[in-house]
Amino acid sequence: KRKILKHNFSLPGSDLEDEDNEKREGTEADIAALYRFYSKHLEMPDHKDLLTLYSQVACNGFTVEDDELFQMGAAIYPDVALINHSCLPSVIVTYNGTSSEVRAVQNMKPGDEVLISYIDLLYPTEDRNKRLRESYYFTCDCNECKTKSKDNAKVKVRKRSDPFEPQVISNMVRYGRNSIREFRALKNVKSPSELLEMCEQSLEEMGAVFDDSNVYMLHMMYQAMGVCIYMQDADGAIRYGKKLLKPYSKLYPPYSLNVSSMYLKLGRIYMNVERRSEGVSALKKALAIMEVAHGKDHPYIKEVRREMGQK
Ligand SMILES: [Zn+2]
The missing domain is CATH 1.10.287 (Helix Hairpins)
Incomplete structure (x- = not known):
C-alpha cells in the first residue's frame, strides 16, 4: 500500500x-x-x-513529533515506510533523536503483520477512509473499517425522549466537518480570541444535537484547548482538557499517543499552577502509555519522572 x-x-x-x-x-x-x-x-x-x-x-515521509505531538519536522525512514496501515495498529512509531523506533502495542505472534496507523484514529470510518484516500490513495479494510464498531459512539447524539431525525444528524455532521475545515484554513489568519470564539460558537451549535463525547465536538474542544494554552489561559485549557480525556480514552485504541499526549499536556498545566496531586495523577496515566509506546528507557520517560519529582 x-x-x-x-x-x-x-x-x-x-x-x-x-x-x-x-x-x-x-x-x-x-x-x-x-x-x-x-x-x-x-x-x-x-x-x-x-x-x-x-x-x-x-x-x-513521517512527521516527527515530540511527546505532546508538537510537530518538529519531517523525516524519511525507508524501512519503517514499508509498514502498512491499520485502524487497529499492532505497533506505534516514536522518535528518539534522529531515529525512529517501532514498538508493539498488542500481543503479537510470529508471522503477524506489523501495522501502524498513518492517520489520526479519532474519527469515524467514513472520515478516516476519506483521509486515507486523499493522502495515501487506498481504502482501508481492517476489522474496525469492516465492523465500524466505534462509529456510533464517535457520532453520539444527545439523549431525548423524541429522537432526532436522521436528516438533522447528518446535517450536523456536515456542519462539524465544515467547522473543522474552516478552523484549519483560518488557524494562521485569525487572532487567538477570534479562534476561541469560532470554537465556542461551533460547540454551541453542535451541542444542540451532539453529545459532549461526539468526535466533532472533541475536535473543536481540542482546538480550543490549544488556543487557551497559546494564550496561557490555564483554567480554560484545564476545562477543555478534562472534557477530552474520558472520551479520548474510550474512542482511541488502548495505547495511543493522542491519549498519552493529552494526559501529558493536562498534567503539565496542573503542575504549573501548583495543582500537584492532579498533575502527578495525570502524568502517571501518560507514563503508563508511554512506557509501552516509547519504551521504559526513552528520554521522555525520564523527563516526565523528573517533573513528577521522582528520580
Ligand atoms: Zn481501517
Missing part, C-alpha cells in the same frame, strides 16, 4: 481529481519557491525529478 510511487497524482476517473489538482498546485508552488531561492547557488534536479521526490515524500 505505502509504495514508493513514481507519481501520486492523477488517478484517472477518481472522485479525488479536485483535491488532486489542489494538491498539485500546492506542490508546484513549493517547487517554484525552491527554484527561486536555491537554483542560483545549488545544482537542482529538474522539474520532473523534483515533482517525483515531492510525491514520494508526501506518501512515505
